[in-house]
Amino acid sequence: MKLIKYAITGILFGIVMTKSEAISWFRIQEMFRFQSFHMYGIIITAIVIGVITTQLIKRFKIRDIGGNPIIFNPKDMSIWRYLAGGTIFGLGWAMTGACPGPMFVNFGYGYSMMILIIIGALLGTLLYGILRTKLPH
């Protein structure tokens, strides 16, 4: 039953991604063509709320529901892996109009052919795992 809260949060995520139309290939194209504020407005609003909350949590050392400190793990500093990985990700995002969350939300929406994109994403993850030690990070 401890897990049910994650299911409910996931449902909320699936609903907001659908109702915001952020799962739509059309909206992602519109974003990468700079022809509407919609996607930027969504991302900026989420970030503004996120920045304020993160700062409040750190400033007041707010704890989670289990009473443990909320920890933010800083990512290792590098330029190459984030720039190269991010660029490869962006190529796929603009192609399929789907980042990892929306792939699954779209599948639930009824776009069963999303399974091909999901299979591709799993293969891509597998390929990264295999090549990881040979890639510059």
Add this chain to the structure above:
Amino acid sequence: MDFLINPWPWYTSGAVIGLVMILLLFFGKSFGFSANLRTMCSIAGAGSKVSFFNFDWKKQTWNLVFLVGAILGGWIANTFMNDGNPVQIAASTINDLAALGIAAPESMQPTEIFSWEFASSIKGILFLIFGGLLVGFGARYAGGCTSGHAISGVSDLQIPSMIAVVGFFIGGLIMTHLLLPLIF
């Protein structure tokens, strides 16, 4: 109830996405959807051959439950909260996409790409699988996707996440403006 059925404006949408991130923080977790792809590879047994997948994936069970919720959420939103109108995108985008042979929206997604007619052609299978492969590979190489970097990481003002978001846009712009016209 119209506000639930109609598409949500950007400020409501952004606020609810922010809320999802905050809820997960208060549950002691961090929002990062693409980690599930790694977990799925581990469950499928990739850990015996590739060390990257040899980790205690059971600690990610919560995230898999979140993923199942996301699938359900998509179904609920379409079944009970759909006003039936197509996505209202900018006229300029409709014009640009027409040049690629993609018709104006009639629903959530273009049928030229998201139909089994396309998905069962050689071109369609390669397009969808390769597109997904780029997303999956890029997300792990960059150490996160839109949720982990653009939302969680940037909210924590992390430089690596900001670099990753710059990368997302470099790739997205190259695909949108240079490569998609060659593909379609």
